[in-house]
Amino acid sequence: MPVTDVTTDPEALTLTLTAEFAAPVERLWQAFTDPRQLERFWGPPGWPATFTAFDLTVGGRADYHMSGPRGEYAGGSWEFLEIDAPTRFEVLDSFVDEGGARVESMPTMRVDFAFETTDAGSRLRSVTSFTSAEALEKTVAMGAVEGSRMALNQLDRVLEGLRAYAAGKGTQTEILDDTHVRITRLIEGPIDLVWRAHQEPELIQQWLLGPDGWRMSICDVDPAVGGRYRYEWEPLEGTEGERFGFDGETLLSDAPNRAVTTEHMTGTDFPSTLNDLTLYEEDGATLITLVIEYPDAQTRDIVLATGMTDGMEASYARLEGALAGV
Template sequence: MTPHLHFDFTVNKDNNTIHVEREFAGDLETVWDCWTRPELLDQWWAPKPYRTRTKSMDFREGGTWFYAMISPENVTHWCRADYQAIDLHKSFSGLDAFCDEMGQINTEFPRAQWNNRFNPGAGGTKVNITIQYKTLADVEKIISMGFKEGFTMALENLDRYLEERFRLWRGAKTSNTARVCTYLNFDGNTEEAFQFYRSVFRTEFGGKGIQRFGDIPAETDHPPVADAIKKMILHIELPITGNHVLMATDAPKEMGFTLTQGNNMHISIEPESREEAKRIFDELSAGGVIEMPLEDMFFGSYFGSFTDRFGINWFVNYQTKP
């Protein structure tokens, strides 16, 4: 866990509940997606060395998430979560249970009511989790099974996933000279597009050249990059005409993207100073919709993104650690 992120785990034996309060270094929408989209849950939900594999998910009131926790020896433990109430980007609740491969509940283990609330804040998103059991004996059984340790590890997996996810916002800039770029997202064909642009403008790739998701250094405490995206483009730059630079990344669903026409292009402003970054962000975003508040990011940028009141997408990025 990143040291400055808030974490609190308490057990209330009077009302048979476990309460977890946890902060994550990500914007509200991204953290919400990580808790509600199966391809993202599979990246972090299981404590290491286990892994999660979703069989089916229907995230709606009355729907079910049916998934497996798989040990290093490939022993499968089936689980299900039955969703009860959902308030988009604010909260959701439901019942969890161990079950068999057909989804039949295993009554030998306690079933619990989960209530999860999401709150944006300075520097991240706070998730408040209340887990209600029927009896104190149920609480004690879950705790004795190592729930606190396992859930803590899973939440740390999410920290690491978010770190890799937001690595995409970092360019290859090596100085704080002001510049304006156009940042593009593609559905897996960034390389094809940029080879085409390169042939038209007769220029060469800048920065660190072609960087792929598979180039992300393997670290024992980070989730591995999915094989399906290793050859996709993590970052690429191409100077075109008039000293303008095109920058881009592929936008795979495994990294939390939902790519649609209209949200795949941003004007990226890189001011010379922190003060100018704040002024531009505050004035340009007035009357618009802020996607990510302007904040210090762990990857070394003072960064924010928004859609202005005319529907144009912007990044403001002051590189504090060039």
């Protein structure tokens, strides 16, 4: 993981993050100063960032917001104080409301982003300075340390490019914390087709089957926000197993980039998970990222132990074949 250290200093009123990257300083600078690249990693998993303004000049302003899986909104704004390309820029970082006005009850911080060359590539050192111990404590209590770590640990895929980062690696599962798992899979195909394959029953039934020997007997989907879905699988003759299914509701839909749904095992009292699907296309390939929120670590581990990753890889491999025929 790129992030090597995150420390707080109550006496100096600072939070310092250090991360190492196998890319030159110029490439790292580009990722932090191109809003389209920046928004691919600035928000932690489940809270993607969208930059609506980015004026990289002293006195200029960058405006962004992060969108939570249940429709939550977290807005921020940078005022650029100093710029020394490609090694450093400093901003005044503020929380803002949906109208762009600063939230007076939240701290405003100075953040110094410094980029330096190393033998292996480059190093980021960001130092956030607070006006009081209370402001530092409040920010840390909001999850800034872990959120920053998870956000910056996404930067490798941006620096490397999707094919170098994910091609040929199959389905990858990462445990993010006690209740969150991130699954990624690069699909050869454009984002619009991959989106349709997650929304349209006639396509879903061609690939979302898990291991060989099963068929999807029920596929009812209303992909609109507030709409519900129901999937059911049954074994083919000669395959052991019992019929099972899942149902849930669409909480968020932003075609063709993101969909958030609940998922409940039909006919049980098991708690639902929250499934946050995002798609990103680069050079004709689409990266599927699925962040799953479990009720607790025990449930997470039980599900992972079922061989979920292998089953998803079988389905995603089948998806690439289905897209080739569309």
